[in-house]
Amino acid sequence: MNRLFIFIFIVSLHVQAQKEVNYPEVVYGKENIRAAWVSHPDIKGGEDVAVLFRNTFNVDDLREDFIINISADNHYFLYVNGQFITHGPQLSDIQHYKYETLNLKDYLNQGKNVIAVKVINFGKRRFLGMQSIFTSLMVNGVSENAKIINTTGFNDTWISTIDKSYKANEVVWRGDKEKAIVGGFYANNPTDIVDMNNYPTHWETLNFDDSDWKKVEFFENASSMGGSIAYLLEPRNLPLLSWDEERIGSIVRSSKPIATEFPVLGELKIAPNSKTTFLLDQQYVTNGFPELIFRKGKSAKISIKYAENLFGPNNEKGDRNDLENKQLLGYYDEIISNGEDAQKFIPNWMRTFRFIEFEIETKDQELVLQKFVNHRSRTTIPSIAEFTSDDETYNEIFDICKRTIDICTQDYFLSDAYYETMQYVGDTKIQGLIWQAMSGNAEHTKNAIRQFDHSRDSEGNILGAYPLRSTFIYPTYSLVWVDMIADYYNTSSNKEFIHTYKDGIVNTLAGFEKNMNELNLVNKTPYRYFVDWYTGPNNGSGTATKNDGLNSAVVSLHYVRALQNASRLFQEVGEEQTSVTFKNRAEEIKKSVYNLCYDTERNLFAERPDKTIYDQHTNIMAILTDAIPENEQRALLDKILNEEDLLQATYYYRFYLFEAIKKVDAPELFDAVQKPWEKMIDDNMTTTLERFESAEKPTRSEVHPWSASPAYFYFNYLAGIQSVKNNFGEVRIAPVFGKLHAMEGILPTANGNIIFNLKRTKNKLTAEIKIPETMTGTLVWQGTEIALSKGNKTYKLKGSK
Incomplete structure (x- = not known):
């Protein structure tokens, strides 16, 4: 590769010596x-x-x-x-x-x-x-x-x-007490209070x-x-997590002069009877188990605070590299020193941070901080994908997307690394596809699909997140579970996988059917139809306005999409009657959505029949489900990207917007849809945000995999590398480039790495491609198609455009 990726310094980086004996095959049941x-x-x-x-x-x-x-x-x-x-x-x-x-x-x-x-x-x-x-x-x-x-x-x-040294430190996010975090809902573990006198x-x-x-x-x-x-x-059905020693960044701000480069080099001595505060900047977001080794300092109190970002006077974030007049607001661990040598603190659960702030209050004895490092936590399945283009912004977007996915792939898929760390269905559908592109490995995806299957209730609902000790039900996420199975089959061609889950698919779709009304649109339910984080006055906590999703066209079309996927899956395993039943039901709902919600004056789908709300989401799903004729889909896509009064798809739902661009084959629109990620780069973010900034809903999570979809589409659409069957046993490479003129990279697959270097000049393509010996495939360029040869080959094609 020609470009150097952002360098992360890992001290004594090593492959963990200890292995899970039962992975990848169970030896001892x-x-x-x-x-x-x-x-x-x-x-x-x-x-x-x-x-x-x-x-x-x-x-x-x-x-x-x-x-x-x-x-x-x-x-x-x-x-x-x-x-x-x-x-x-x-x-x-x-x-x-x-x-x-x-x-x-x-x-x-x-x-x-x-x-x-x-x-x-x-x-x-x-x-x-x-x-x-x-x-x-x-x-x-x-x-x-x-x-x-x-x-x-x-x-x-x-x-x-x-x-007796330990007690859990509740992270306060609601009630009358002072809040420990900014952004509301916290579902992660408590932090630690440790008195070393009792350790x-x-x-x-x-x-x-x-x-x-x-x-x-x-x-x-x-x-x-x-x-x-x-x-x-x-x-256990996944490998053990890493425990690699990662150097923590240097001190960038302190309440008193500090004449040491701690923690990079040297000890840091804190005078007796003093209060000291200093801020460390890792320069990129990471996660793991930070370890502090210290001595002396009898009865000193050490508070270690962790955050993804700093906040300005009004809790604004802005440029993440701008530290001026900003403070760290985040969860913290607290340690009391016993005054002895060789004291050691490692938190009992993973911490996520770019910034760490120490607040230290000593008593009568000097405190000496000797070492502070992070034990980085990740799945040990290698994440080796690479992508470089002739546009540096794309390269930087790829980096922050990849880092986000890597951080949030542990022994399950994390929805975010700081606030919740739960495995949500809607998030995982996107993260699973991106992780497979980064690693070539689908074991985490299969694990998630299986765990979601375990969550199903008596009404056929898949819980919105699982494993879970609560009850979060988003009926739309039940549908997304069906879509995940279709995604996996699209790549793998594994019919046995369909057989494993076909009864669950039937149960889930039958459960959702109970939500449908006489208009063939969805009714209200006791639960919440989550679609996206709508902003402004049209914020229905995941749906467009506060009507609980009644007659929602986009939710109804999500049901259509799940029915269409289920129909195809059952056809693949020869269950024709079930396949036809699902297909016919999808057609009925599509027609109702078109007849009731399509506005012939605006040439747009409204979000519901009263035609008071118009959003991108409904129209995106109309394209993906063919609720509008194929020859009208490109015009509809252009329209929703240009009409500013529509409710906008945020980072999460832009995955589906990218899918719509791919479906109508409009690569020239890709760059415009990716614009919100450019703002992340301008703000020097190193991971991807959960949602758009708004006055009533400030951005919260900064390590959110559902926002990492550009990295997936760089491979799947711009470079055009797709599995035709048998988990990349056969591939199709049909680059479209968008605004780019050159792309190179490595796409790992279950059958080995695809290495590519693609360049276009007007209608000419020069492609240097290396595919593994076990792989076959074709290269497609503007109407010209040729077979790929084994090994490293250079192809020159002239298109018809």
Whole structure:
């Protein structure tokens, strides 16, 4: 590639040595589990608490594998002989509770060893995606030599203590108390308050004195009564998360002169009986587990605040590189020093930040900050896609989109990295496609589709987000789940995947059909039809105005789209009658939408039959569903991009707007639709926003994958690289360029990397393309089509335009 991407400095970047033994194929299933769930005898219920567990044992032969299963409620951190191994479990629900399978052989010593596990229950304000029954741990020896560490609660050798240094710090976002964050709804975990005076330093190491710890107590069997009284276990189906050491940026502002380059270089000494504040700028948004190592400073209070951005006097954001007269408003951890050497703090849940602010108040002893680094958290599936064009703005947009997707692909898809961290259906439809373009891997997408399938209620509704301990229902997202299955099939040609979910598709569509009225439009429901974040006076909390979606044309057309996708899927598996039923129902609704909502004077679809509201969204979906004849679709698209009084599609719904441009083959419109992303670049953002700025709804999340769609369409539309069948076993490359004249990059696929360098001069195309040996395909340019050859080849084509 000719262009250098923004450089992220990772200290001692490495591939994590520890691997999930059951990924990508299950080797040790739940039938091997003989252990039980255990806890500390003094645990009462769902209180916020940290419980420390230890098991000391002997190993005679270091040549043998030492394989265990491990899981916990809510979350665990695993250490062997003082060395951090991993944390988990993978997020799921009680009926599909995950366990990790690890081979600890390389971390063991001849003779005496210790396994140590910290289990955190985040309490009543825990992350909304985290289902829980009881603070507990399960460790099961799979290999014969590992059975000595099974948790049973009766005759095992596990001991535990409650970490009295910890309590959960609720992130206040509502009520009468001072708010900890700007932007409202917070569904992430509490942060940490830790008093090191009560912390059992070195508890995870072999020689720690644990003589006053208590024997663990049995909670429940891992399996019984044809299932489980507690958790229904199943193996982790995605790789472990990374734990790469990432350098944290330098101090850019402080309340007092600081003569050190901490944390990049050197220690930072804070004088006794003083108050000090300083701000660190990472220069790009990242996430992970920041680690602070410090000494001395008896009774000093250290507050560490994290934020994606800084805020001006009226909570405005503006240029993210402009720090003048701006403050950090965000969640924080609080630590009290015990005055000793080698104190260490790592938060119990992932933090997301560009900026970190320390507020330190010392007492009678000097405090010394020795080291501050981030342990970066990502899926370890490689994200290797690259894209460069002759337009630097496109290149910068690609970078911020890719970084957003990378940050939010953990062991599930995060809707945003700071405020919610939940896996929403509508968000995931977009994120899954982009992640597959970045990595060539669809395992996260398949995991999400399966988890959404688990969420279905008795009425056929897919929960709006899942895993979830609440009940969010957006009926439109139930339809999007069907679309996700179609998206996956479009790429993979995997008919078995359709068979897996066809009963669920029928149930979901039958459930949505109950929302339809005698006009063949949607009724109100007890729930919310989420379409987009409308702005201005037409803000119905996700729908156009506050009428609860009654007779909404765009929602009705979303149903049409799901029916059309379902019809095609059932046709693919030979179920013709069901296919025809769905197709005919889609046609009925399309006709009703056209007859009732199409305005023949304006040549536009209104959002509902009273023709009081007009938006881009309805017209976009009319194009995608062919609710308007194909030969009129281009004119409709031009119209909605030029009439300023229409309610605008924001970042989320512009995915569908890009799809409409692609459908009518109007690449010259792509740049205009992408304009809002240029504002992000102008504001020096390094990740993508959740929504448009407005007076009543200021932008909130700054790491929001549903806004990363340009990166997907750079490959899928501008470069024109698409899978024809068998998960890129056969490809079609039909570049359209838009305003661009040159594009090059790497698109990873399940069959290997496609490397391309495309240039156009008027109607001539020069294409250097390398496809893997296992791949076939065609190159298409302005009516000319030729077969692609294996290996690296250069093609010169002259078009007819």
